[in-house]
Amino acid sequence: MRSPAKAGERFGSRRRIGSSEKPVTSHASQSINIEHRADYWLGRFQAMASPCEILLEIDDAKLARRLTQLAADEAWRIERSFSRYRDDNIIHRINHSHGQPVQVDVETAQLLDFAYQCYELSEGLFDITSGVLRKIWKFDGSDRVPDAKQVKAMLPHIGLNKARWQAPYFTLPEGMEIDLGGIAKEYAVDRTLLLLQQQSNASMVVNYGGDMHCSGPRANGQPWTVGIEDPSREDHPLRLLQIRHGALATSGDARRYLMKNGKRYSHILNPKTGWPVEHAPRSVTVAGASCTEAGILSTLAMLQGKEAEAFLDAQGVQYWCVR
Amino acid sequence: MQLKKKHKKKAIRGALTTASCTLLGLSNVAQAENAPWQFDAGVLYYSETDRVQAIEPVVTGKKDFGDDRWLNLKLVVDLLTGASPNGATPTNTPQTFTRPSGKGSYTIDANETPLDDTFRDTRVAVSGSWDQPLGDQLKGSFGANFSTEHDFLSLGASASLAYDMNKRNTTLSAGVSFESDTIKPEGGVPTPFASMVPAGSAQPRDASDDTRTLVDLLFGVTQVINRNMVMQVNYGISTSSGYHTDPYKILSVVDGSTGATTDYVYEHRPDSRNKQSLYWQMKYHLTEDIIDLSYRYLWDDWGVTSHTLDATYRWDLGGAKYLEPHVRYYQQSAADFYRVFLIDGAPLPAEASADYRLAEFTGITLGLKYGTQIKGHDTSVRLEYLSQTGDSSPSEAIGVLQDQDLYPDLKALMLQFRYTF
Numbered sequence: 001m002r003s004p005a006k007a008g009e010r011f012g013s014r015r016r017i018g019s020s021e022k023p024v025t026s027h028a029s030q031s032i033n034i035e036h037r038a039d040y041w042l043g044r045f046q047a048m049a050s051p052c053e054i055l056l057e058i059d060d061a062k063l064a065r066r067l068t069q070l071a072a073d074e075a076w077r078i079e080r081s082f083s084r085y086r087d088d089n090i091i092h093r094i095n096h097s098h099g100q101p102v103q104v105d106v107e108t109a110q111l112l113d114f115a116y117q118c119y120e121l122s123e124g125l126f127d128i129t130s131g132v133l134r135k136i137w138k139f140d141g142s143d144r145v146p147d148a149k150q151v152k153a154m155l156p157h158i159g160l161n162k163a164r165w166q167a168p169y170f171t172l173p174e175g176m177e178i179d180l181g182g183i184a185k186e187y188a189v190d191r192t193l194l195l196l197q198q199q200s201n202a203s204m205v206v207n208y209g210g211d212m213h214c215s216g217p218r219a220n221g222q223p224w225t226v227g228i229e230d231p232s233r234e235d236h237p238l239r240l241l242q243i244r245h246g247a248l249a250t251s252g253d254a255r256r257y258l259m260k261n262g263k264r265y266s267h268i269l270n271p272k273t274g275w276p277v278e279h280a281p282r283s284v285t286v287a288g289a290s291c292t293e294a295g296i297l298s299t300l301a302m303l304q305g306k307e308a309e310a311f312l313d314a315q316g317v318q319y320w321c322v323r
Numbered sequence: 324m325q326l327k328k329k330h331k332k333k334a335i336r337g338a339l340t341t342a343s344c345t346l347l348g349l350s351n352v353a354q355a356e357n358a359p360w361q362f363d364a365g366v367l368y369y370s371e372t373d374r375v376q377a378i379e380p381v382v383t384g385k386k387d388f389g390d391d392r393w394l395n396l397k398l399v400v401d402l403l404t405g406a407s408p409n410g411a412t413p414t415n416t417p418q419t420f421t422r423p424s425g426k427g428s429y430t431i432d433a434n435e436t437p438l439d440d441t442f443r444d445t446r447v448a449v450s451g452s453w454d455q456p457l458g459d460q461l462k463g464s465f466g467a468n469f470s471t472e473h474d475f476l477s478l479g480a481s482a483s484l485a486y487d488m489n490k491r492n493t494t495l496s497a498g499v500s501f502e503s504d505t506i507k508p509e510g511g512v513p514t515p516f517a518s519m520v521p522a523g524s525a526q527p528r529d530a531s532d533d534t535r536t537l538v539d540l541l542f543g544v545t546q547v548i549n550r551n552m553v554m555q556v557n558y559g560i561s562t563s564s565g566y567h568t569d570p571y572k573i574l575s576v577v578d579g580s581t582g583a584t585t586d587y588v589y590e591h592r593p594d595s596r597n598k599q600s601l602y603w604q605m606k607y608h609l610t611e612d613i614i615d616l617s618y619r620y621l622w623d624d625w626g627v628t629s630h631t632l633d634a635t636y637r638w639d640l641g642g643a644k645y646l647e648p649h650v651r652y653y654q655q656s657a658a659d660f661y662r663v664f665l666i667d668g669a670p671l672p673a674e675a676s677a678d679y680r681l682a683e684f685t686g687i688t689l690g691l692k693y694g695t696q697i698k699g700h701d702t703s704v705r706l707e708y709l710s711q712t713g714d715s716s717p718s719e720a721i722g723v724l725q726d727q728d729l730y731p732d733l734k735a736l737m738l739q740f741r742y743t744f
Contacts, residue, residue, distance in 0.1 A: 110345070110346050110348075111346065113342075113345070113346070114342055114343070114345070114346040117338070117339075117342040118339070118342070121335040121338055121339060121342075122335070187346065187347075190343075190347050191347065194347065194348075219698065220696065220698075221643055221696040221698075221700070221701075222643065288340075289340060289343075290340075290343045290344070290347060292343040292346060292347065293336075293339050293340055293343040296339060296343075297336070297339065300335075304332075307332065309490075310332050310490070311332045313332070313490045313491060314332035314333065314334050314459070315332075315334055315335065315336040316334070316336060316491070317336060
């Protein structure tokens with residue numbers, strides 16, 4: 001058994017509510033490569049602004065290449081379909097619909113259903129419409145904290161309950177935006193693993209920038225060891241982490257904040273108030289049955305501020321909080 | 324500022340899991356149904372010097388139905404052969420005993436402990452339980468069991484609750500179980516204290532069968548002390564009423580001055596037994612290794628009190644391999660009605676038994692277990708040595724009995740294999 005002490009550190013950075021993510025360069029090198037490690041194949045590519053890895057316990061190089069290609073195609077497809085930085089997808093159409101109903105495809109409908117369920121379960125804390133706060137909050141380490149009036153002015157443009165969702169038509173009021181960035185990467189991890197499992201029974205791990213899902217222990221019963229980027233530790237940017245089964249997702253980025261008059265403003269914004277959550281952990285990693293579930297729980301835990309641990313305890317999940 | 328109410332955090336995980344499964348095109352229920360059974364198979368070989376040999380295959384299976392709901396099933400088969408002490412004392416002349424069926428007899432040499440060699444049985448036990456959460460912090464487990472031998476049938480049911488509190492650092496548990504046993508001794512239920520009659524004659528029998536019912540209650544607290552240590556304390560009460568006598572055990576009746584055997588009578592035990600026990604366990608997780616210490620104190624209204632000290636050390640060898648030494652010390656006092664023999668002509672006590680398991684004795688177990696993984700499956704082998712010693716020359720021994728070993732040491736070896744798949 002892994003003790004919390006060993007794994008209880010932060011992993012990757014990224015995503016989430018109202019954050020100033022770097023736009024994905026859609027022309028990022030769409031190439032894959034595979035490398036043979038001691039007793040497995042490692043497939044690598046770049047997607048969703050993250051290094052992506054597929055660990056495959058197989059011998060066959062051709063199969064490893066085929067599976068990595070399959071994974072990359074799926075990750076790139078999800079990125080293309082749901083990135084808010086593109087102008088050729090459903091998210092762009094919804095965000096530029098000027099209050100008119102938009103007919104959505106089946107997959108988008110499922111993601112919207114899921115987003116609604118998360119919104120309701122979290123009593124409005126998880127909100128795919130909170131991205132507009134990005135316009136006033138720029139977490140660049142500066143002291144440019146918006147004033148209360150500016151924040152208040154944003155609130156009418158936030159709240160998934162203000163949109164209308166009657167499948168397959170989604171109607172978003174003018175001035176509002178949606179962003180599936182808080183779901184898409186974990187969704188891509190789970191989707192990719194399902195896809196690969198249809199092709200091979202081998203033990204494997206799908207790791208997209210530190211959010212990962214493992215099909216099960218290796219043939220020798222041992223866990224997989226996965227390297228995770230840890231940007232908060234400049235001297236030691238790579239952490240090793242073991243995973244045997246299930247999924248892990250991490251929220252938090254210690255480097256994104258504002259500082260004014262000695263007060264630190266975290267990049268975790270409460271969509272109900274428009275203000276940063278106080279006393280949020282620096283990072284939260286949650287273990288779950290799926291990466292999607294673990295990702296939502298880690299995000300919600302951050303939004304609980306100093307009650308993050310109490311929230312996670314109530315969920316009965318394994319987690320690692322770094323404060 | 325919002326008014327912050329210090330309310331309990333809502334558990335949303337169940338609903339979230341369902342939502343995630345729907346999103347990923349997985350049916351939550353269908354996935355659980357497809358979850359494979361996990362099996363654990365083992366076989367135990369037990370051998371007492373000159374006495375009982377047992378082979379016990381065990382198969383347990385569990386299946387995940389999702390949302391922390393588990394079905395557990397267990398099948399145990401006990402194949403027993405060998406000989407068991409019948410309760411009579413050894414003496415300086417050969418002794419002939421009637422078999423329990425009343426249809427034959429066996430003779431024991433002078434100065435030998437009388438062992439009934441017709442001891443042969445097969446026990447089949449099946450049990451099942453269903454575990455599921457009953458709320459946010461409450462878990463329930465409901466079980467039933469069935470066990471049968473050619474002369475014994477047992478039916479039981481149990482329920483237990485576990486309540487997590489204090490951020491899941493404390494678990495309170497309570498359990499209740501019922502058991503109904505039917506004893507149908509070979510040859511019938513002997514009349515208490517009746518003399519054994521030679522084979523072929525009418526045997527002193529009261530009935531063809533008898534029954535016994537048991538109710539057990541258990542209360543426990545498990546406390547996480549720190550990251551490395553977990554402690555558990557249990558208190559149990561067990562009450563049973565009905566037939567407790569061992570129908571195959573007898574007592575020697577001896578002459579009050581010479582110690583020579585004059586008769587054999589069937590034993591007789593109280594028709595109820597009330598036991599209480601206190602149990603303490605501590606598990607300490609070192610960096611890799613685990614220390615497990617426990618102590619049990621048990622007392623009952625038969626006058627039996629016992630102390631069990633148990634310690635294991637799990638020594639992690641890396642790569643899922645471990646070595647686990649085990650030491651156990653057991654000490655019990657005799658039941659109030661334990662008699663090595665009865666004296667001819669003396670008033671009969673209300674109850675009496677010469678069963679060596681009700682005598683005062685001390686047992687020591689030394690064991691070693693090695694665990695590893697074979698193709699990813701947990702596998703272990705365990706070897707244990709058990710030695711049990713009592714008072715071989717009790718002060719009440721009379722005449723010829725003073726030269727006999729009235730509590731021969733019991734030595735046994737146990738070998739167990741387990742494989743999980």
